Amino acid sequence: MAPHTFVAYVEDKPGVLNRVASLFRRRSFNIESLTVGHTDQPGVSRMTIVVDTDEFGARRVEANLYKLVNVLRVDDVTSQPTVERDLALIKVTARNGKRAEIMQLVDVYRARIVDVTNDSLVVEITGTEDKIESLVDILRPFGIIEMVRTGVVSMRRGAQAVSANPPLVAAMIPEAALN
Amino acid sequence: MKRTGAQVIWECLVREGVDVVFGYPGGTILPAYDAMLDYPIHHVLVRHEQGGTHMADGYARASGRVGVMFATSGPGATNTVTGLATAMMDSSPVVCITGQVTSSLIGLDAFQETDITGVTLPVTKHNYLVTRPEDIARTIREAFFIARTGRPGPVLVDITKDAQQKDTDFDWDAAAPGLPGYRPDLHALPEEYERALALIRSAKRPVILAGRGVLQAGAMRAVQEFAEKTNTPVAMTLLGIGSLPASHPLNLGMMGMHGEAWVNHAIQQADLLLAFGMRFDDRVTGNVKTYAPHARKIHIEIDPSEVNKIVKVDVALIGDLCDVLQELSPRIKACDHAEWLAHINEIKGDSAVRDIQNLPDTGHLYAAHVINDLWRCTKGEALICTDVGQHQMWTAQYYKHDRPFNFITSGGLGTMGFGLPAAIGAKFARPDAEVWTISGDGGFQMTQAELATAAQEGIKVNVAIINNGYLGMVRQWQEFFYDKRYAATPMKSPDFVKIAEAHGLTGIRVTQRSEVADAIRTAQETEGTVVIDFRVEKEDAVYPMVPAGADLHNMIRRPLPQNVMVESGADAEWDISVK
Ligand SMILES: Cc1ncc(C[n+]2csc(CCOP(=O)(O)OP(=O)(O)O)c2C)c(N)n1
Ligand SMILES: [Mg+2]
Numbered sequence: 001m002a003p004h005t006f007v008a009y010v011e012d013k014p015g016v017l018n019r020v021a022s023l024f025r026r027r028s029f030n031i032e033s034l035t036v037g038h039t040d041q042p043g044v045s046r047m048t049i050v051v052d053t054d055e056f057g058a059r060r061v062e063a064n065l066y067k068l069v070n071v072l073r074v075d076d077v078t079s080q081p082t083v084e085r086d087l088a089l090i091k092v093t094a095r096n097g098k099r100a101e102i103m104q105l106v107d108v109y110r111a112r113i114v115d116v117t118n119d120s121l122v123v124e125i126t127g128t129e130d131k132i133e134s135l136v137d138i139l140r141p142f143g144i145i146e147m148v149r150t151g152v153v154s155m156r157r158g159a160q161a162v163s164a165n166p167p168l169v170a171a172m173i174p175e176a177a178l179n
Numbered sequence: 180m181k182r183t184g185a186q187v188i189w190e191c192l193v194r195e196g197v198d199v200v201f202g203y204p205g206g207t208i209l210p211a212y213d214a215m216l217d218y219p220i221h222h223v224l225v226r227h228e229q230g231g232t233h234m235a236d237g238y239a240r241a242s243g244r245v246g247v248m249f250a251t252s253g254p255g256a257t258n259t260v261t262g263l264a265t266a267m268m269d270s271s272p273v274v275c276i277t278g279q280v281t282s283s284l285i286g287l288d289a290f291q292e293t294d295i296t297g298v299t300l301p302v303t304k305h306n307y308l309v310t311r312p313e314d315i316a317r318t319i320r321e322a323f324f325i326a327r328t329g330r331p332g333p334v335l336v337d338i339t340k341d342a343q344q345k346d347t348d349f350d351w352d353a354a355a356p357g358l359p360g361y362r363p364d365l366h367a368l369p370e371e372y373e374r375a376l377a378l379i380r381s382a383k384r385p386v387i388l389a390g391r392g393v394l395q396a397g398a399m400r401a402v403q404e405f406a407e408k409t410n411t412p413v414a415m416t417l418l419g420i421g422s423l424p425a426s427h428p429l430n431l432g433m434m435g436m437h438g439e440a441w442v443n444h445a446i447q448q449a450d451l452l453l454a455f456g457m458r459f460d461d462r463v464t465g466n467v468k469t470y471a472p473h474a475r476k477i478h479i480e481i482d483p484s485e486v487n488k489i490v491k492v493d494v495a496l497i498g499d500l501c502d503v504l505q506e507l508s509p510r511i512k513a514c515d516h517a518e519w520l521a522h523i524n525e526i527k528g529d530s531a532v533r534d535i536q537n538l539p540d541t542g543h544l545y546a547a548h549v550i551n552d553l554w555r556c557t558k559g560e561a562l563i564c565t566d567v568g569q570h571q572m573w574t575a576q577y578y579k580h581d582r583p584f585n586f587i588t589s590g591g592l593g594t595m596g597f598g599l600p601a602a603i604g605a606k607f608a609r610p611d612a613e614v615w616t617i618s619g620d621g622g623f624q625m626t627q628a629e630l631a632t633a634a635q636e637g638i639k640v641n642v643a644i645i646n647n648g649y650l651g652m653v654r655q656w657q658e659f660f661y662d663k664r665y666a667a668t669p670m671k672s673p674d675f676v677k678i679a680e681a682h683g684l685t686g687i688r689v690t691q692r693s694e695v696a697d698a699i700r701t702a703q704e705t706e707g708t709v710v711i712d713f714r715v716e717k718e719d720a721v722y723p724m725v726p727a728g729a730d731l732h733n734m735i736r737r738p739l740p741q742n743v744m745v746e747s748g749a750d751a752e753w754d755i756s757v758k
Contacts, residue, residue, distance in 0.1 A: 063486070069304075
């Protein structure tokens with residue numbers, strides 16, 4: 001078992017997120033993280049899904065995603081060179097002259113302060129999950145009031161847009177779907 | 180041309196070639212029902228939407244065409260769920276059209292509002308909520324396309340009342356399916372073929388496992404040719420029955436939990452399994468860890484998500500079975516596998532003494548007698564539906580089909596109540612066929628109201644109730660695994676002859692073996708639906724039986740007279756004495 005990262009292009013229609021989520025629940029696949037957003041193409045959304053599973057499980061995730069009528073394309077980018085980013089906003093207590101200390105740490109992580117009050121700070125950090133977790137650990141002793149994370153988004157490095165078709169699903173993808 | 184949304188539904192159905200629909204009206208589907216009167220499609224008023232959905236399913240399985248069901252919102256729609264799940268598990272092409280409350284009321288808990296697309300998400304291949312009349316035509320075209328292509332399955336289209344009422348421009352051609360993400364047309368890569376060919380060429384003890392996919396793909400001929408050329412014996416799943424004539428010398432019979440002993444042994448001893456359109460259901464494999472331990476496996480499947488789901492295979496050839504076999508067959512040399520076939524025949528010999536001829540002829544009536552006589556009286560040519568339970572397994576074992584599409588049963592979901600409505604649906608699909616349902620006394624009562632549908636429609640299906648006074652299959656499990664503690668399985672039933680008569684139909688009761696054939700002939704000659712109440716031996720069991728989760732070669736066998744025998748492998752975990 002290891003985290004596998006999938007990038008799925010789906011039709012931007014009502015209920016598609018529900019179909020994907022329901023598929024994972026029904027087949028007992030454990031979602032670690034799922035993010036959705038628009039793409040540069042109208043009508044097409046892009047999901048980054050991280051699932052904890054083995055190699056066989058990963059192939060099944062892929063094949064089951066393809067079975068959803070609204071799913072246009074799926075790529076398992078786990079073993080490919082990718083840029084992965086997570087974004088977090090962390091609200092910390094900053095009383096009794098702790099502010100300077102926090103700001104120093106935030107600097108080390110190349111994070112930013114995006115809101116300041118008399119007794120709190122909001123820190124914004126972008127990076128890999130590991131980096132964010134490490135900052136969270138560092139900030140915890142100061143007192144975290146609230147935190148929010150977007151979940152991982154992932155993109156392949158280089159000029160190529162998407163990988164070759166996985167061998168099991170050697171389907172022709174209509175040109176119209178993605179270009 | 181200008182049409183109301185309701186009219187568009189029927190315009191589309193007519194163009195899809197639909198001649199009959201099953202359904203039950205109600206408030207939100209009323210506009211569609213009103214429009215229906217102006218179109219040349221016959222509507223069958225069912226007695227319960229579950230029954231109606233099974234009818235659409237039976238229609239689809241008997242004909243290969245899409246079966247259509249109509250229901251209203253809320254309770255009407257939720258009543259279709261069991262029917263949809265049944266069709267989903269057995270990959271049956273059904274389109275279910277439901278009414279939905281007016282779009283402005285959605286989400287407000289309006290009268291008879293149910294989120295039926297949410298409810299049916301896991302039991303349909305795809306579903307739609309349509310709120311605008313201009314979307315109806317495309318959606319219905321897509322629904323039919325999705326239902327019947329690739330791995331078929333049920334599709335539900337939920338249409339709001341206002342979308343049915345409003346006018347729109349209807350243009351069939353402009354409403355062609357636009358499904359960029361739907362790929363029913365998958366194919367394997369050339370290197371996969373090479374690997375498959377190498378395995379086939381080197382096999383000494385191959386077995387073909389034929390599933391429903393053979394029938395779905397219409398690949399009966401291709402499979403037979405492949406089997407004959409390579410002299411490979413063919414084992415059937417429950418839903419694969421009919422994919423090769425039962426009388427064909429290479430046809431081994433049914434595999435799995437209630438498969439014949441020699442079939443399961445052949446699978447366990449094989450060195451190559453060729454899985455054709457089947458999905459290694461747990462009722463077929465038994466304990467997966469000890470399943471076919473010596474065999475390499477080639478899986479030919481249209482649905483990639485089935486590959487390596489249960490049984491890990493060496494090669495997967497994704498695609499239409501006809502296409503794949505067309506690619507494979509010419510590249511394989513003929514071979515005889517004489518030794519292997521002789522070996523299987525040897526293990527077969529022992530089982531022959533246990534067959535129905537050897538059931539004690541005590542004057543008692545056994546289900547096996549009934550089914551054997553039914554097979555003889557119908558020359559093995561009837562279209563047979565079943566319900567779920569012991570009678571279903573006996574039917575699979577004793578009614579030998581030489582023709583495809585003549586055996587309709589709920590396999591994957593095992594839905595009691597399926598038999599009678601499926602038979603009615605099948606009769607509408609093939610009016611010239613002699614249609615029987617073989618049902619249990621328990622399951623028959625789940626949808627027996629559909630007798631009224633058959634009576635109102637004036638159609639003839641014959642009903643053979645295997646009446647053992649028990650929920651027999653559950654009783655059998657209690658007998659074997661729960662110390663004969665018969666919790667909630669003895670069942671008192673109404674007088675089925677009178678039930679038939681109350682519907683204006685004919686009812687016959689049979690208690691002796693000598694009366695069986697006569698009763699069947701009377702049923703065949705009588706106009707209209709006939710119900711025969713066969714009072715069979717109460718505590719008979721289905722043999723052989725692989726207990727759930729046990730090794731496939733580890734079967735409980737039919738006891739021989741005075742001689743109780745349990746076959747067990749060397750590493751048997753099961754020690755069950757059957758008295
Ligand atoms: C709807 C439904 N409920 C419960 C079951 C569990 N079940 C499987 S077989 C069976 C007994 C069927 O009894 P009957 O219809 O009399 O057939 P028999 O086994 O006696 O031939 C039951 C209750 C089921 N398959 N379907
Ligand atoms: Mg019974």
